[in-house]
Amino acid sequence: xxxxxxxxxxxxxxxxxxxxxxxxxxxxxxxxxxxxxxxxxxxxxxxxxxxxxxxxxxxxxxxxxxxxxxxxxxxxxxxxxxxxxxxxxxxxxxxxxxxxxxxxxxxxxxxxxxxxxxxxxxxxxxxxxxxxxxxxxxxxxxxxxxxxxxxxxxxxxxxxxxxxxxxxxxxxxxxxxxxxxxxxxxxxxxxxxxxxxxxxxxxxxxxxxxxxxxxxxxxxxxxxxxxxxxxxxxxxxxxxxxxxxxxxxxxxxxxxxxxxxxxxxxxxxxxxxxxxxxxxxxxxxxxxxxxxxxxxxxxxxxxxxxxxxxxxxxxxxxxxxxxxxxxxxxxxxxxxxxxxxxxxxxxxxxxxxxxxxxxxxxxxxxxxxxxxxxxxxxxxxxxxxxxxxxxxxxxxxxxxxxxxxxxxxxxxxxxx
Numbered sequence: 434x435x436x437x438x439x440x441x442x443x444x445x446x447x448x449x450x451x452x453x454x455x456x457x458x459x460x461x462x463x464x465x466x467x468x469x470x471x472x473x474x475x476x477x478x479x480x481x482x483x484x485x486x487x488x489x490x491x492x493x494x495x496x497x498x499x500x501x502x503x504x505x506x507x508x509x510x511x512x513x514x515x516x517x518x519x520x521x522x523x524x525x526x527x528x529x530x531x532x533x534x535x536x537x538x539x540x541x542x543x544x545x546x547x548x549x550x551x552x553x554x555x556x557x558x559x560x561x562x563x564x565x566x567x568x569x570x571x572x573x574x575x576x577x578x579x580x581x582x583x584x585x586x587x588x589x590x591x592x593x594x595x596x597x598x599x600x601x602x603x604x605x606x607x608x609x610x611x612x613x614x615x616x617x618x619x620x621x622x623x624x625x626x627x628x629x630x631x632x633x634x635x636x637x638x639x640x641x642x643x644x645x646x647x648x649x650x651x652x653x654x655x656x657x658x659x660x661x662x663x664x665x666x667x668x669x670x671x672x673x674x675x676x677x678x679x680x681x682x683x684x685x686x687x688x689x690x691x692x693x694x695x696x697x698x699x700x701x702x703x704x705x706x707x708x709x710x711x712x713x714x715x716x717x718x719x720x721x722x723x724x725x726x727x728x729x730x731x732x733x734x735x736x737x738x739x740x741x742x743x744x745x746x747x748x749x750x751x752x753x754x755x756x757x758x759x760x761x762x763x764x765x766x767x768x769x770x771x772x773x774x775x776x777x778x779x780x781x782x783x784x785x786x787x788x789x790x791x792x793x794x795x796x797x798x799x800x801x802x803x804x805x806x807x808x809x810x811x812x813x814x815x816x817x818x819x820x821x822x823x824x825x826x827x828x829x830x831x832x833x834x835x836x837x838x839x840x841x842x843x844x845x846x847x848x849x
Contacts, residue, residue, distance in 0.1 A: 461792040462827065463528035464752070465596070465630065466709060466743060468571035469544060470523040470833045471799065472791050473736060473759055475675060475714050476500035477551055477568045479517045480839040484805025484818030485763020486784025488732040490718025491661060491671035494816070495841045496553040499564045499606040502659035502673045502718075503618025506562035506608035509555045511845030517551040519837040521572060526829040528575055529594055530632065536592065541829055542576040550837075553604070562618075564606040573598030573628045588637040598628030600651055614663045624653035624680060642691040649707065653680040667722040675714040677740065682707040684746055705746040712737040728765045733758060738791035754791040761786040763803065778809040782818065797826040799833060814841045
């Protein structure tokens with residue numbers, strides 16, 4: 434995943450106060466381990482689902498559907514392979530030392546990243562279906578911070594803060610058709626990732642250099658289950674459950690204090706095994722086709738965030754979280770026409786999503802408007818989807834956006 438950082442403000446003022454201790458203000462949305470854009474990351478939404486508000490518990494468009502509901506592997510064609518690229522951006526007001534101690538800005542900064550975020554395939558044999566995939570589940574990147582002061586053309590002080598990180602998941606799914614109406618599925622996810630943060634300070638006048646580095650290597654395992662039920666030829670529903678799990682972290686830090694002129698070099702190293710106890714998630718969805726060309730999809734999900742616990746270098750972190758409900762509604766209209774002598778299908782999709790964040794202070798919610806389209810010719814499909822969101826509750830005017838383009842190849846029908 435390649436990345437570019439775009440500062441949103443030029444002026445960064447240094448807050449000068451006695452001592453090295455930084456005040457522990459509530460960051461809320463962007464604690465160090467918080468995924469960029471949202472804490473609620475129960476499965477990646479590729480372009481079709483993203484354009485429909487992120488709904489996907491009862492509707493399958495591509496191989497990523499099984500990440501949310503494993504039973505949807507039975508609803509896909511006999512063979513499906515999907516690859517997706519995306520562009521993600523989110524603005525942040527408080528994170529690390531920004532607006533919590535050392536540095537302050539008059540407004541939010543924005544972090545942007547882009548790259549391949551999903552690849553997977555699904556196959557069906559009779560009443561059985563299987564899927565395998567890899568995806569970028571979470572992004573821990575933050576905007577790069579740099580500040581310098583000079584006096585009469587000579588450097589006095591500088592600080593540089595950088596944080597990068599990601600979490601990848603590798604997924605295996607098995608599903609089975611129990612009856613003409615009922616499908617069930619079970620999925621397993623192996624998680625691997627890392628987070629690295631460095632703070633470099635230079636007091637040029639005194640010849641003092643301070644480096645504070647931290648690196649964490651994540652690992653974990655979780656499972657999820659789901660079912661779909663066809664109430665009629667036009668209405669189907671789905672239920673999903675993701676079990677709670679522990680994201681483990683092998684953590685290492687190094688704090689160095691150096692004065693080259695006097696030969697002083699003080700280094701303090703620490704190693705620890707940390708834990709991030711993730712909550713369970715349950716959800717329900719519905720897919721309704723009032724006509725052959727029109728489909729309405731909707732999801733609701735509950736996340737038990739009040740059970741979330743985190744430790745950093747053996748020290749419990751205060752995370753006063755609340756349970757949250759998220760909701761999404763999307764509409765898809767499918768049109769067909771002739772192009773170059775071939776039948777072409779082109780969907781139009783719109784949606785809305787409500788994404789409350791788990792922290793109690795501030796009481797923050799993102800509202801997303803989503804839209805997208807696509808083109809299908811024969812077995813090949815290309816879809817584009819976008820979600821544009823604004824945050825309410827913090828008073829900081831935060832925004833978040835995601836644009837995805839998905840390429841899928843299908844072989845066979847979606848009927849057993």
